[in-house]
Structures are given as structure tokens and as C-alpha cells.
């Protein structure tokens with residue numbers, strides 16, 4: 001399983017709740033922040049995902065978050 005698969009799986013499990021890069025890093029145990037940032041940017045370009053400035057559902061910070069759009 002690739003890091004991208006892990007990130008995608010985590011976001012999908014949250015249903016439509018938004019999560020920031022920092023929380024993704026923490027949840028998945030990623031060490032380099034830039035790594036999650038790169039993955040969420042990649043996911044944001046695929047259908048079903050939305051990346052924008054909003055409140056993170058985990059840390060409640062006003063950050064760039066990504067969420068899975070319900071169909």
C-alpha cells in the first residue's frame with residue numbers, strides 16, 4: 001500500500017469531514033509535512049476530493065483541508 005493509498009483511505013473514512021495536512025501526517029505517522037502536502041495536492045486533482053481553506057474537523061484549525069465529497 002502506497003502513502004497515497006493510505007492518505008486516500010483516511011480521508012474516505014472521514015466521510016465528508018475535512019482534515020488538514022498536519023492531522024493526516026499525525027494519523028498516518030508521516031514524518032515530513034511536505035509529504036502529506038504533496039499527496040493531498042495530488043488527491044485534490046482527482047474526482048471526489050475537494051481541497052480548500054476551512055476548519056479542520058480534527059484540530060479545529062483554520063487551514064487548508066481536504067475532504068471526500070459524498071456522491
Ligand SMILES: [Zn+2]
Nearest residue numbers: 020023056059
Ligand atoms: Zn488538523
